[in-house]
């Protein structure tokens with residue numbers, strides 16, 4: 001297995017409360033890995049730790065062999081890791097094109113000062129390419145707030161793509177979507193997965209079964225299963241923790 005990222009004994013506490021403990025896993029290059037678990041399982045905490053929003057309290061996280069613990073979050077994009085946020089990250093009054101351009105500009109102003117100015121020149125093209133990748137080029141002049149919910153989520157992903165990440169972290173990409181928008185988002189993730197590693201956090205088991213190469217299941221901050229969708233789906237402990245939860249497990 002070629003791991004692009006490996007986490008070893010990662011934990012995170014808030015005061016005396018242990019939200020995440022002893023997580024050890026490897027993320028294979030160019031695969032889709034999903035992290036699932038019931039409410040309060042620690043998914044968001046894990047996601048925030050992997051994307052540099054939260055520092056882990058314990059353990060180590062290596063990306064392409066490099067230790068991430070202690071790195072500032074803005075360094076993550078330059079190392080090749082980008083994440084999507086919920087739609088509150090968009091500028092609602094700006095156009096679709098302006099939203100990705102602002103993202104490109106933010107990346108540029110944070111670039112290492114040692115980088116040559118010429119390398120900044122490609123950022124506007126990257127912004128346009130990101131819009132094309134998520135199928136939003138035709139909406140470029142529309143204000144973000146006037147987009148459909150699914151399109152706003154796609155724009156959120158385009159913003160993450162501006163950095164041209166090798167590892168794309170998606171935070172509940174189908175949250176709040178109906179079946180049609182969910183289908184389109186799954187198709188988009190499949191397209192994006194052809195060229196990069198994807199790690200997504202999801203609440204709905206059903207949605208990720210067909211999409212993921214591998215699934216990690218968290219429960220009470222612990223990793224209780226790690227395997228193929230088929231293996232995880234038939235895992236007795238996973239079935240037990242999901243029992244009675246209305247999350248589309250079946």
Ligand SMILES: Nc1ncnc2c1ncn2[C@@H]1O[C@H](COP(=O)(O)OP(=O)(O)OP(=O)(O)O)[C@@H](O)[C@H]1O
Nearest residue numbers: 014017019037038039040041042043044045046203
């Ligand atoms: N900043 C914080 N301070 C204190 N406790 C926190 C903090 N963030 C998360 N927690 C706690 O850690 C646990 C895990 O929360 P987390 O949000 O990671 O779970 P989750 O699996 O994403 O849940 P959900 O599916 O409901 O979003 C919860 O008990 C939560 O209350």
